[in-house]
Amino acid sequence: MVLLKLEEILWQFRRLLVVFIAVIIIQGLELTLLYYKYDIFTGGFLQPYSYRTLPERLTFLGLSFWFDLALYGFVASLWFFVADKLNKYGLIIYYNFTVLVVLSTGIWLALKFQVLSYFSDTINLQIIKNLGGGSLKEALLYASNEISLFIAILCIITLFLVCFMKWLDNKSIYEFSKKDIKHISYIKLLSLNLVLTPILAYFISGNDFLRYGLEKKTSYRLISSGLDKLSDIDSDGSGIFSYPKDNAVFNADIYPGALDIPGNGLDEDGFLGDAVILPVKKDSLSEIPPQSGKHIILIVLESARADLLDQKINDHYAAPVMRDIASTGSSIKNAYSHTGYTTTSITAIFNRDLVKNNAKLTLIQFLQSADYQLSIISGQDESFGNVASAVGMQNDCVYYFDARTAINDRVFPSTEQGSLRLSEERVVKQFQARVKQLDFSKPQFIYLNFQAAHFPYSHPKMKKLIIEHLIPRSKINLENKKWVSDTYWNAIANADWAVGEVIASLKEKTLLNQVTIVILGDHGESLFDDGFLGHGHAINDSQTKIPLIINDPDVSADEPIGQVDVAEIAIRSALGLTNRWLNKDKMVFQLVGSLSQPSLIAHVQQDGVRTLFDFRSEQVFFSESRLWKTYEEALSEPVYKNRIVNLIRDWETLRWRQYLAEKQ
Structure with a gap:
């Protein structure tokens, strides 16, 4: 009798119960992932907020549950409305809803947290492609093992739901299902939720502490972004429910992220009043008369960290050749990439600015005006992001060779621009062939790009110079942090080997003393240092501090050096000019x-x-x-x-x- 009464109560409140079950399961999955990815209850590096006290945690958990209830309660209402219209009743309706919602949300969370688990909140499509060696498809395949495990867990939950529903599916429940029970409680709770949710969302959007955690929740992001669209009265793309808020809801010219036009008296972007444009600094390179000097070899290393000179694995230095160059030349202690992306970094190096600037001489413009002969030899596809054309690599009279040129020699099957790469041996071979063709009685500039340290830090032809086993792509994860790091440093060792072959070729032709060699990274690489892997999604030393090595002992810098400075450093060294960078306010x-x-x-x-x-x-x-x-x-x-x-x-x-x- 008691059991029958319990079943009657369960059936009466079945819609509320089904939504609560789905929300509780989803809460458990998402909060667990939030905990492991963001240390949201303990705090972590560069993390402004965390929920450490009991009241803070209970507040966060309560709001988290509320927004999940709002989202999935609304979805459930649509589901039940359609079922009622189709005269579909019984447990199967509720069971299908629960399984469908939990599985679809679970798969989304698997994609969100497993594919993107190595990155910070700034994740975007380009970073996903970087994870997959330039291919979104490969990034998803890479995460397939983790996703499969996650789906297996969801299947276990589904099996539990099947057993639970089987227990309820008896004759008495069948009899209840034929009764016309009104869902007053469900409708009341849903109505209250829908009324209060916009008020809570507006309050949270202005509360940094609560918003920090909740914006990582799928339900809050969907609800707040939806409400923000509805409140975007002036159709400028911003409303009052996101952050930063649109403080001029009736003025389409003023919104967060708007271009602030100087001198018009308006503060379009919401920062510091009307924009004040800083004067363009005088181009110091344009003051140097174009003239011939030493030959210049500019070597860019993919994903090279600033600490490569001191790194030892198994009692072997990862970069002994570059250590020798630095010991007799110069190594700039504080050199930085401006971005964490290859295309923008190469553009900054060659064009000497972060935006197009006709008032500044580009590296190639100066070299061609000084009658240098130019050779481009790269292990990547330099047309990616239109870099080659943007910086002048494909100008008339420039020798051009890259991974697209020798596409049949690529180390991976993919021919996508971002993943196309050549082995270090292939680039060295091309360099050696080019050296034999060149007339070194004329000044030469050679750009070399070595891709050894590109994710996944190895390729089928890579040499095992300082470790015995390279980590397979499928095993790259936080648990294998040391193996990942060792494999990365072995890749750097391969790049160092390639630099050594360049030096050997110059010695063979007795050219070494006639060449300025500049070696730098396009950006750094996080090796789970702060819980993240890769580059381009955080601004810290791991991802943006780079090596800058010159075979010239007379180069010194007391100021931070950006990639836009490298071309002038190289030219001054080649011409024997003063090369001291002493602006401590820079x-x-x-x-x-x-x-x-x-x-x-x-x-x-x-x-x-x-x-x-x-x-x-x-x-x-x-x-x-x-x-x-x-x-x-x-x-x-x-x-x-x-x-x-x-x-x-x-x-x-x-x-x-x-x-x-x-x-x-």
Whole structure:
């Protein structure tokens, strides 16, 4: 009798019960993944907020449950409405809903957290492609093992649901299912939820502490973005439920991320009032008369970390050749990439700016005006991102060879631009062949690009120089952090071997003393240092500090050096000119995303002091004190104000210059 009464109550509140079951399962899955990915209840590196006290955790969990209830309750209402219209009743309706919602959400979470588990919140399509060696398909295949495991767990949950429903599916329940029971409780709760959810979403959008965790929740993101679209009255793409908010809902010219037009009296982007464009600095390279000097070999190493000179594996230095060059030449301690992407980094090196700038001489323009002969020999497809044409690699009279040129010699089957690459041996072979063709009585410039350290840090032809076993792509994960790191350093050892072959070829032709050699990375690489793998999604030393090595002992720098400075350093060295960089107030601009839609921007100063601004939360990070402050707090404190003002003015200036260049 008691059991029958219980079954009657369960059946009466079956719709509420089904939604609660689905939400509880999804809560468990998502919160577990949030915990492991973001350390959301313990705190982590560069993490401004975490929920450590019991009241904080209960508040977060309650709000998390509420938004899940709102989303899946709404989905359930649509499901039940269709079922009622089709006169479909019985347990199968509720069972199918639960299984479908849990499985579809679970698969989404598997994709979101397993494929992207190595990255920070700035993940985008390009980074996913980088994970898969340039191919989105390969990135998904790479994560297939983890996804399969996750789906297996979901299948176990499904089996449990089957057994649970089987237990309920008896004669008495069948009799209940024929009764016309009104779902008043469900309708009341759903109505209350739908009324209060927009109020909560608006409150949370203005609360940094709560928003930090909830915006990582699928339900909150979907609901808040949907409400934001509905509140976008002026159709400028921003409403009042996202962050930063649109503070001018009836003015389509003013919204977060708008181009701030200088001199019009409007603060379109919401920062520092009307834009003030900083003056363009005089181009010091244009003051150097074009003339012949030493030959120049510029070597760019894919994903090369700044600490490569000191790294030892199994008592072997990873880069002994480059150590020798640095010991007799120069190694710049504080050199940085401006972005974590190959295409923008190569463009910055050759064009000496982050945006198109006709007032600045590009490296190739200077060299051609000085009658240098130019040779491009690259292990990657330099047409990726239109880099080759943008920097002049394919100008008339330039010898051009890249991975697209020798596509049949690629190390991986894929012919996608981002994943196409040649072995170090193939690039060296091409260099040696080119050296035999060149007339070294004339000044020569040779650009070499070695792809050894590109993810997954090995290829079928790679030599095992300092370790015995290279990690397979399928085993690259946090649990195998050391194996990943060792494989990466073996890749650097292969790049170092290639540099050694270049040196040997120059010695063979007795040219070494007549050549300026400049070696640098296009960007760094996180090797799970901060829980992340890869590059292009964070601004820290792992991903943006790079090696810069020159075989010239007379080069010195007390200021931070950006990739836009490298061309002038190389030319000054080749011409025997003063090569001392002593501006201690200089700041190197860094960026994640694009200038028009950045996630993060930063200035790095002398000794690596960094000011970082997060556009998503309007939080500022000061590296020397490891402090996060709100944008308003930073502006109100004299010790920090100038730093954030300089950073935002620099970004607004670059963005304005980009806008003008695109209009031309």
